[in-house]
Amino acid sequence: MNRAPEFWWQKDSLASRALWPLSVLYGAIxxxxxxxxxxxxxxxxxxCVGNFTMGGAGKTPVAIAVVRMLLEAGKKPAVLTRGYGGRLKxxxxxDPAVHTAAHIGDEALLLATIAPVVVGGDRVAGAATAIEAGADVLVMDDGFQNHSLAKTLSFVVVDAAAxxxxxxxFPAGPLRAPLDTQLQxxxxxxxxxxxxxxxxxxxxxxxxxxxxxxxxLAPQNGAEFEGKRVLAFAGIGRPEKFFESLTACGADVAGAPFSDHHVFTDAEAAKLLSRASSEGRELVTxxxxxxxxxAGSGAVQxxxxxxxxLKVSIDFVDEAPKALVLAALANHTARNAKKGWAKVK
Incomplete structure (x- = not known):
């Protein structure tokens, strides 16, 4: 995935006007x-933990925070994710011991350190696999626009500043569907x-x-970088946010941005290693x-x-999101008993 074009964040541009007819068609579908x-x-x-727009907004860290809420509540959550960037359907x-990012994507590997993760584009089939494995609640990382599996609760993550x-x-702007539709x-x-x-x-x-x-997004080990000269590199939705976080930790940051889910080549890895050495900077990602x-080799390894x-976690300003999660669990149990919803098959 390439980095988001600049005109997506401009209120009016020639590019967005030219692409508007395509965006009307895409939005209708x-x-x-x-x-x-x-x-x-x-x-x-x-x-569900999704977003209105394409690109990074902090969705995966929020999904991890929701999983941790559920674990604290004594639940057995599993995460459903597409596995963007992976080749397995x-x-x-x-299984982090068997799979690499090339198999299931980087987000799935990261999520699997917290809870069981089922990778697949078919959310209904993924739900069946997760429940068979013992899950009593499902967390969808992305999939807000996917209609196939009904959601009990939908959080939409947005970059506060952007x-x-x-x-x-899309393609005239970053929205995945018309905003008035998504808001409903x-x-x-x-x-x-x-x-x-x-x-x-x-x-x-x-x-x-x-x-x-x-x-x-709160750095967990930010003190380690205070006063350090670092070469920060990142292939995420908005690498600048990562660089800003390091700067806020007190680091002297030189940034090397890459596109979201970027797969580093040997040449790129060698260049980063050489630059860090010549500039006297520590590499941070x-x-x-x-x-x-x-799973890389050579210079990538x-x-x-x-x-x-730099490890980060989501800190909510108040307890309201946790209250929403717990209320959703209770309401689902009551509705399920009353209506006798079918089991996943």
């Missing part, structure tokens, strides 16, 4: 799919980032009566990038071994 009746309502709760139960960009649908399926918005939430996003949430909760490099990690 995507919106229609969201209105389709779900193929199945699961006998276990399904909590699934459904397959992720909001929804120019508000247009959102139960809460999680705005991730330091500083004030985008005013437009806040107004939209208020207009639709959707609760908006703030969260920050993200957990997702590190997971993607683990050396880069993986040399790079230190």
């Amino acid at each position: 995507a919106g229609h799919r969201m209105y389709k009746r779900p193929r199945l309502r699961s006998e276990v709760p399904v909590i 699934g459904p397959v139960l992720a 909001g929804i960009g120019n508000g247009l649908v 399926f959102a139960d809460a918005i999680i705005a991730v980032g330091e500083g004030p939430v985008d005013a437009g996003l806040r107004a939209i949430a208020a207009d639709y009566g959707i609760p908006l909760h703030a969260a920050v 993200t957990e997702k990038d590190h997971a993607r490099m683990q 050396r880069l993986c071994e040399a790079a230190r990690l």
Whole structure:
């Protein structure tokens, strides 16, 4: 996946105007799919963590935070994910001892360190695999626009500062479907980032009566980089956020951005190693990038071994998201008993 074009974040541009007819067609198809009746309502709760837009907003860290909430509540969660960047179609139960990012994608490898993960594009088949493996609640990492499996609760993650960009649908803008359609399926918005939430996003949430909760990506080991000269490299949705986090930790940062889910070549790895050496900087990367490099060889293997990690977690400003999760579990149990929803098959 290439990096998002700059005009996606501009309110008016020649590029977005030229692509508008295509975005109308894409939006009509995507919106229609969201209105389709779900193929199945699961006998276990399904909590979705998605986003309105393409590109990084902090979705996977929020999914991890939700999984940890469920574990603390004594539940046995499993994560459903497409496994973007991996070649296995699934459904397959992720095994970090066997699978690499080339098999199941970097996000699945990272999530599998927290809870069981089922990789596959067919969410209904993935749900059946997860439940058979013992899951009593499912967390969908992405899939907000996917209609196949009914959701008990849908969190939509948005970058607090960037909001929804120019508000247009792909390819004219970053939206995955028309915003007014997506808002009808959102139960809460999680705005991730330091500083004030985008005013437009806040107004939209208020207009639709959707609760908006703030969260920050909090470095877990940031003190390790205070006063250090680092060469930070990242292939995520918005590498700049990673660089800013390191700067906030007190590091002197030189950044090397790559596209989302970027697979590093030997030449790129060798260049990063050489640059770090010549500039007297320590190499630092993200957990997702590190997971993607683990099965590499040659210069990629050396880069993986040399790079230190800035580990981050999601900190919610208040307890409201946890309360929503716990309420969703209780409500699902009550509705399931009353309506006798079919089991996943």
